[in-house]
Amino acid sequence: MKYRKVRPNSYIWLKLLYAIFFIVLFQSILFGLIGENIWWFIVGIMVILGVLYIKIARKKLIKARDISRLIHKHIRENELYQTETNGRKNREVYIFYPEVYWRIDKSLNTLFIRFRLSGNKINLRGLEQGLSDRLEKICLNVYEERGYIEYLFELETEKRLVINNKEEIQGTYGETQVTLAPSFVWDYRKVVGFMLIGATGSGKTTLSRFLITNLINRGVRIIYVDVKRDLEMERFCSGNLMITYAYETEAIAKVISEVAEELQNRTQDISNMKIDEDFDFGFNPVFLICDEIILMKLIFPKKLYDETIKRINEIIVGGRSKNIFCGLISQSALAEYFGNSGIRGNIGLKIALGHLMSTEYSMIFGQEFSDIKNLRYNEIGSGLIMRSGEDSRPREFVAPYIKNGVLD
Numbered sequence: 001m002k003y004r005k006v007r008p009n010s011y012i013w014l015k016l017l018y019a020i021f022f023i024v025l026f027q028s029i030l031f032g033l034i035g036e037n038i039w040w041f042i043v044g045i046m047v048i049l050g051v052l053y054i055k056i057a058r059k060k061l062i063k064a065r066d067i068s069r070l071i072h073k074h075i076r077e078n079e080l081y082q083t084e085t086n087g088r089k090n091r092e093v094y095i096f097y098p099e100v101y102w103r104i105d106k107s108l109n110t111l112f113i114r115f116r117l118s119g120n121k122i123n124l125r126g127l128e129q130g131l132s133d134r135l136e137k138i139c140l141n142v143y144e145e146r147g148y149i150e151y152l153f154e155l156e157t158e159k160r161l162v163i164n165n166k167e168e169i170q171g172t173y174g175e176t177q178v179t180l181a182p183s184f185v186w187d188y189r190k191v192v193g194f195m196l197i198g199a200t201g202s203g204k205t206t207l208s209r210f211l212i213t214n215l216i217n218r219g220v221r222i223i224y225v226d227v228k229r230d231l232e233m234e235r236f237c238s239g240n241l242m243i244t245y246a247y248e249t250e251a252i253a254k255v256i257s258e259v260a261e262e263l264q265n266r267t268q269d270i271s272n273m274k275i276d277e278d279f280d281f282g283f284n285p286v287f288l289i290c291d292e293i294i295l296m297k298l299i300f301p302k303k304l305y306d307e308t309i310k311r312i313n314e315i316i317v318g319g320r321s322k323n324i325f326c327g328l329i330s331q332s333a334l335a336e337y338f339g340n341s342g343i344r345g346n347i348g349l350k351i352a353l354g355h356l357m358s359t360e361y362s363m364i365f366g367q368e369f370s371d372i373k374n375l376r377y378n379e380i381g382s383g384l385i386m387r388s389g390e391d392s393r394p395r396e397f398v399a400p401y402i403k404n405g406v407l408d
Helices: 012-034 037-077 128-135 204-217 231-237 249-273 293-299 302-318 336-340 358-365
Strands: 082-086 091-096 100-105 110-116 139-145 148-154 177-181 184-187 194-197 221-226 243-246 286-291 324-330 349-353 382-387 395-398
Touching: 012 037, 037 100, 037 128, 128 139, 128 148, 177 204, 177 395, 194 204, 194 358, 204 221, 204 231, 204 286, 204 324, 204 349, 221 231, 221 249, 231 243, 243 249, 249 286, 249 302, 249 324, 286 293, 286 302, 293 302, 293 324, 302 324, 349 358, 358 382
Parallel strands: 194 324, 194 349, 221 243, 221 286, 286 324
Antiparallel strands: 082 091, 100 110, 110 148, 139 148, 177 184, 349 382, 382 395
């Protein structure tokens, strides 16, 4: 689809067309009632034209008009223009109106809005959050090149992946990609580790079980440490030979220590091979998943806590080439641990479910995204997601709908 230019009076002709249509229709009916048969013929033609318009063009035209109007409203309310008063007619005249275009690409599910950078004092950068709020669409990306800045927005609401049976989440052994949504794939080898934040009732536990099931089906061994001992997760993990489940303080410290020791052993093996660390050595994949990691500080003795956190950090930072990964799950990101330890910079996949505070979004995604919003926060399983190295900013996400009993 070609770019459409936004003007102060974009699509005013559509309003005039409506007025002309109804005037002619009303006049034709009136003259037809008087007795002029030719006017009934005109009424029939007008009705056919109206039906064809509704069936073929109305939806597209109304959508195009609404997009142009919303962009124009944003320009006006944020004073991204300059006007002066015409002395003779006492009318406001634009002396500067930004050169702005938009287009839709349905194949990419993306709305593109492009501003020409004019070089004057009006700043056309940094409009993504304001436009996102105005359009009620998630901003996917921002590009700047050749005198233009372009904002990319999600066109239609992200659809939910529906899982009806276990066969629909069967993975191939050794495969590294996990489908989380119809348009979203996570490669756990490229986007290393995950952070899942969400309050009770946000769909966090179901998504966690879905992630674990996918990883197991791909041959990944799971070490699940659960400080709060969630009974649903304990039942889910019990009896599965691919999952080691621990909830007691000593048991948690022990299994994390064992994973850290495995990391050291694999590091030594690589050193003995004298091969570059980016080489795939074929180690069996291991995923350490820590549920409610911030509670460790309240439950563990200080010395044990410090040692355990140090080992978790070592796994997060150095585990990629050794096929050892880490996932962190928490109800809240409002903790010193998430904010200051550098975890955010080393975790590849970040998911925030439900409605969080700006300080939490800042800790999860970065300070520049503190004002981002989940526009579907009333929907269980909805949130924001971002892959380091693949997404330039968080995007809309809704966790898969999983039929009862599929994950049992």
